[in-house]
Each structure stands twice: as structure tokens, then as C-alpha cells.
Amino acid sequence: MEESDSAVIADSLDTPAAFGVIFDRHGSTLLRFLARRVDPAEAEDLLGEVFRIAFERRSTFERDRDSARPWLYGIAANVVAKHHRSEARRLRAMSRVSTDRRLEDDPAERAVAAADASARWTRVMDAIGTLPEAERQVLLLFAWEELSYDEIALALGVPVGTVRSRLSRGRARLAALTRGRDTTTDVPLTPCDAGGER
Amino acid sequence: MTDDLEPLRRSRPDRLLPDDPPDPEILVREKARLMSAITGRDGAGEHRRSPSIYPRLAYRDEVAALDFLTRAFGLVERRESRMEHPEGMLAWLEIGDGVVMIGRAGEERHGLHSPLEAGAPTAMVNVYVHDIDAHYRRAASEGAQIVMPLEDMFWGDRRYEALDLEGHRWHFAERVSEIRARPPTR
Numbered sequence: 196m197e198e199s200d201s202a203v204i205a206d207s208l209d210t211p212a213a214f215g216v217i218f219d220r221h222g223s224t225l226l227r228f229l230a231r232r233v234d235p236a237e238a239e240d241l242l243g244e245v246f247r248i249a250f251e252r253r254s255t256f257e258r259d260r261d262s263a264r265p266w267l268y269g270i271a272a273n274v275v276a277k278h279h280r281s282e283a284r285r286l287r288a289m290s291r292v293s294t295d296r297r298l299e300d301d302p303a304e305r306a307v308a309a310a311d312a313s314a315r316w317t318r319v320m321d322a323i324g325t326l327p328e329a330e331r332q333v334l335l336l337f338a339w340e341e342l343s344y345d346e347i348a349l350a351l352g353v354p355v356g357t358v359r360s361r362l363s364r365g366r367a368r369l370a371a372l373t374r375g376r377d378t379t380t381d382v383p384l385t386p387c388d389a390g391g392e393r
Numbered sequence: 394m395t396d397d398l399e400p401l402r403r404s405r406p407d408r409l410l411p412d413d414p415p416d417p418e419i420l421v422r423e424k425a426r427l428m429s430a431i432t433g434r435d436g437a438g439e440h441r442r443s444p445s446i447y448p449r450l451a452y453r454d455e456v457a458a459l460d461f462l463t464r465a466f467g468l469v470e471r472r473e474s475r476m477e478h479p480e481g482m483l484a485w486l487e488i489g490d491g492v493v494m495i496g497r498a499g500e501e502r503h504g505l506h507s508p509l510e511a512g513a514p515t516a517m518v519n520v521y522v523h524d525i526d527a528h529y530r531r532a533a534s535e536g537a538q539i540v541m542p543l544e545d546m547f548w549g550d551r552r553y554e555a556l557d558l559e560g561h562r563w564h565f566a567e568r569v570s571e572i573r574a575r576p577p578t579r
Binding site for chain 1 (some may be wrong): 417419427472
């Protein structure tokens, strides 16, 4: 019914204004991604940057893909990486929010670890900030943006196997960081790291 | 299998602060900037701001509502502002200098209900349009339920009222003076 993103981008090579349709379809998704990852006050500027870069690079978009969304996520992830100070501010702010909220009225979390819930939530946010960049990107594209392994691979331009191994390493590291001081459980740190990087 | 990521999932900023969605105005502004950069025409400042008051209407099926409102009532979606969530879509529709926002009905969505659930509409959206006769014909032929006929009213409007797919009530009008000032089109 609707033209695919790849057809729209092909049109935009001759008719640049056609690229506006790509913004129409994905602008709000990318804005939400950026607002999660950087200081919300800066998300708008970065959104503009992402789409200007995408427009300039539109001839490199691979035609055999229908959706431009993973490609745009990849550009946005790079833009976030260039603004790591803003990202760090965002994580600190959210860490404070999790402390303030304490999530004490959250039955699921209470069931998991009543003794240490708020501390753990805070540690999650702090821990994300200390992960290696490559692992943080994969982990957050997976857990926050709900992209599939294939989509993450397309976004970051790496093989799916690399996505899997970064994800499992990031997971293990996150588990170690957040459970480090937790006395309630003693789970092995690397439950899903058996495969390693291939 | 993915339980270990649950704390991370739930730490997503918009889940910790669910009342903090991005401003749709940002999308309108950035789209205008992008188009200005692409076309070289200086239109970056031309986007229209939302009016100070605009309603939000709730639908059980907001996607069908969007299709109907654009097709039958000639509202124009600000496509770049559309937000798709697993919990429902939000869209902003314009006509003239007015805006309505539509979203899915539900207790957890600001406690807003569709007239389908409430049993009756509890508000009416008043819209001035250009060429009310053509508007009326279009709405009727696209299946809007006409609940007040098209007629000239003593206060100077020519108007009709219609219900949309889920029973929200719309009042469409044009000023009789403007109709008279217009050269006849037929």
C-alpha cells in the first residue's frame, strides 16, 4: 500500500524533498530514542543532526532493506556516542529519579528483592554508564528500543554473532555490577556467556 | 531467559517518568528545519505552533479513527508528529488553525473514554471549514452519521452536526457572510 522506505529513499536521490517522508515515518521513534539517551533538552538538536546525516548519506542506504529504521538507529547511536557527556548527565539524572522513587509500590520488584530494591535500581543506571560503549549500545538497543538481533546488527554494521557476544558480555557485566553488593542472591555472573565471540 | 534484563528494561527513562513524552511540536519544528535544509528554501520558521487550547479525543480504535477523520472530515494529519506505542498511537490532526489530538481510550490513558464505552458523547468539537456544502457531501458519502442537517442558522452560520465512527460529536460550520462573499463555484 505505502511505498517502502527503500523506494522513498531511491526517489529522494532525484527528488530530495521526498526524504521528508522518512522523517514523517521515523522522526518520533528516533526522538524518543534520543530523549532516553541524552539530556532531553539536547534531544531536539541531535534529532536534526541524525536526519541531516541520514539525508547526506542516503545514497549509501542498502536497497534490499525495506525499513530505514535500523539504519537511522545506527546513525543516532553514533550521534549519541559523540555526545557522551550529555549521555552521562542523562544517566545521572535518571539514577536520581530511581533513588527518589524507590519503586516501593512496585510489587514485582518487591517480590524480587525486598531488602535492596531501590539500591539495585540505582545501581542499574550507574552501571550502564560504566559499561564499555559497544556493550552499552547493544544492551540498550535490545532492552530499551526492543530491536531484534538482526536489526541491531544492521544498525551497528556488525555481524549478528558480534551482537550476541556483546549482549551476553554486557549482560554479565551489568549483573556483576548490580549484584556486586547484593547479599540476597549469589547467581553465577556469566550464565549466558558460554558461546563467547566467534 | 531474559529476566536478568528486567531491571534494565524498567529503568528506561520514559518508564520511570511515564508522564514525560517528547513534545510533538519538536517534530513539526525539526521537520520544517530538515525540509528547509534539503530544499534550500528558508521555511524553517514557518511551521505552525499548536493553539493554546486543543482537545484530545479517545477512541477504542484510534487507527481507524485517524483514517475516518482524514477521509470523511478532511482533517489533515501532522504526519511527522505521529507516535506509535505498543499501547496505542497518538496523532495530531489539523484543520485551518485548529488542532485535535487523538489517542486510544483507557483508564490508564488519562481516564479518557470513547463514546462507545461511555454510551454518549460528552463534548462537541466545533470546526469552521471552507465550503461547508462540499464538506457535508463528503462526510455523508464517507459514512459519517449526520445528526443535525445542513442549514442556515439565525446566528449567521451554515452548519451541520455529525458523529464519527465511535460517536464523538462534530459541529461543522461556515459563516453565511463568507459564503455570500464568495463567487459561486457551480
